[in-house]
Amino acid sequence: MTKQIKREKIWEDFSNYESGKESDGGRYGFWTIRKWYENEYGERFYIDFQKTTACLSFCEICGSFQNTRVVPIMDDEGDIVDYVEACDRHLKGDESINYRRLAVFE
């Protein structure tokens, strides 16, 4: 069982942001959330999630506007670590993503 132990904003860019156009008008804000996890073996790792104010389909892994699906991030035991909105580049037809493809270990 992997649990989330911390989350922090590590980057943001609101230089193009404009209120009233921030959801579908082309003037969006962007930021990155880094979530830290610890698995049952005491290993710590993080996964970065790309975020936007846009209400458009947006890949949280590569940070681009693409057709996406929300899929579970799975650990080696088949337990769900978290969920991510991902484009097909990362999914390749799969319905989930193994966490080792996204995780950065300390």
Ligand SMILES: [Zn+2]
């Ligand atoms: Zn992507």
